[in-house]
Each structure stands twice: as structure tokens, then as C-alpha cells.
């Protein structure tokens with residue numbers, strides 16, 4: 001099977017112009033087929049603040065009321081997505097910006113209200129992903145760039161965590177490609193001590209994962225990232241890495257920098 005790189009870049013990188021520029025240059029230089037999924041939570045929060053719309057998170061997921069879905073649709077689907085596409089074009093990468101609603105690629109279900117009402121947050125409808133349009137783009141040498149937005153099939157846009165979109169696409173595309181999923185953020189990998197940026201754990205298996213959870217070394221956004229990483233590796237994805245945005249290119253070769261999930 002042909003290699004396919006699925007790379008997720010988070011909001012802290014997107015919000016740092018120097019880090020973003022380096023990342024995009026290196027992403028553009030990756031040879032072969034690739035897909036980029038971007039976050040942008042930090043930027044949506046900042047623009048929401050300017051508009052007087054407060055951001056609330058529960059377990060790393062944004063509570064997305066009617067005003068907030070408008071903000072994230074504009075910020076993720078417009079501002080961030082189109083700026084990334086333009087910058088990739090400037091780096092010689094023929095990118096196309098998409099949301100999960102485009103070509104019906106990522107249908108989702110509005111998260112049912114239990115103890116928490118997340119509002120317009122979507123859980124990916126994994127069995128209904130439409131992969132064929134993505135294959136057509138990839139075969140044409142075009143690089144899809146996904147905003148963290150999905151849709152419910154009834155005209156409603158939904159807000160979906162970007163780490164989840166990356167793992168869902170990686171799992172679905174593993175039927176056709178040898179998929180390598182790389183989560184890029186502003187740390188060098190999963191850290192044994194969250195206050196020591198050099199304390200990178202090079203390899204995490206289920207046993208080490210459970211130990212780290214028990215030791216409470218993991219918190220905030222690294223929790224959904226690891227959950228999605230293990231979901232991917234257990235469902236056909238060939239390789240999953242978590243590492244620094246600067247190391248994206250080294251992580252596409254045999255020499256790995258960051259945390260390998262196995």
C-alpha cells in the first residue's frame with residue numbers, strides 16, 4: 001500500500017507565526033500523499049472574547065452554543081483554514097481547504113445531552129465517512145486541509161475536536177493506504193514531567209499509558225490526544241506519533257523524534 005501522512009497541527013502552533021511558518025515549510029516538503037488537520041481553539045477563544053462571547057470547556061471540549069458555533073465556523077472554516085491554504089500554496093503545496101461538510105466527507109451526530117449539554121458539538125459518525133472524494137483529491141496530487149468542523153446532514157454545522165477528526169480520517173483511510181498519523185504541537189512529545197520540556201517519553205504502550213494515567217502525569221489537551229492516538233493504533237493505522245511541530249519532517253523518516261505510540 002502507498003504511504004499517506006495524516007498530520008494534525010494544534011492551536012498553539014497556529015497562533016505562533018514563526019513556529020507556524022517553519023511547520024508549513026516542512027509540511028510542504030513532505031513528499032507524497034498527505035492530509036493536514038488543523039485546530040485553532042486559542043484563536044476562536046480570542047476572537048470570541050473580542051465579540052463578547054465567553055469560551056467554556058468541559059473535559060477538553062468546547063461548550064458550543066448558538067453564538068459560539070457561528071464564531072468557530074467563521075474562525076476555523078474561514079480565517080484559519082484559508083490562511084493555512086494560502087500559506088501552503090506559497091510553499092509550493094497544492095492545498096484545498098475543507099470542512100467535514102464539504103463533499104459530505106465527515107457526517108457527525110450532535111452529542112446527546114447527558115449531564116452536560118455541549119451544544120453544537122459533533123461526534124464523528126465513523127461508519128458514514130465518505131472517503132472517495134478524498135481519494136480523488138489525493139490521486140490528483142492535491143493536499144486536503146481540514147478545519148475541525150463536521151455536519152449533521154440536516155444543515156447544521158457541528159464543532160468537532162481536531163484530534164478526533166485526525167484519528168477518524170486515519171482509521172478510515174487505513175483501508176486504502178499505509179497511514180502514518182502525526183500529532184504536532186508545541187512540546188517535544190508526551191512528557192514524563194509536564195514542567196520539564198526535555199522529559200520526552202519516546203515510546204508509550206498500553207501498559208505505560210495506564211501507569212502515566214495512574215501517576216496523574218497527563219492532564220488537559222494531552223488526554224484526548226492520547227485517547228485518539230490509541231484509538232488509531234488499535235484500528236489499522238500503521239504508525240502514530242506525537243511530537244513537536246519543528247520535528248514533523250524528521251518524523252516522516254525512519255528516525256523518530258517525539259513519542260511513538262504502540
Ligand SMILES: Nc1ncnc2c1ncn2[C@@H]1O[C@H](COP(=O)(O)OP(=O)(O)O)[C@@H](O)[C@H]1O
Nearest residue numbers: 010011012185190191194217218219220221222
Ligand atoms: N505529560 C504531558 N506531556 C505533554 N503535554 C502535556 C502533559 N500534560 C499536560 N499537557 C498539556 O497538554 C497540552 C497539549 O494539548 P492541546 O493544547 O490540546 O494541544 P494542541 O495544541 O495540539 O491542540 C500541552 O500544551 C500541555 O500543556
Ligand SMILES: CC(=O)N[C@@H](CCC(=O)OP(=O)(O)O)C(=O)O
Nearest residue numbers: 010011039040041061062161162
Ligand atoms: C468540540 C471542540 O472542543 N472543538 C475544538 C476544535 C478546535 C481544536 O480542536 O483546536 P486545537 O487542536 O487547537 O485544540 C474547539 O472548539 O476548541
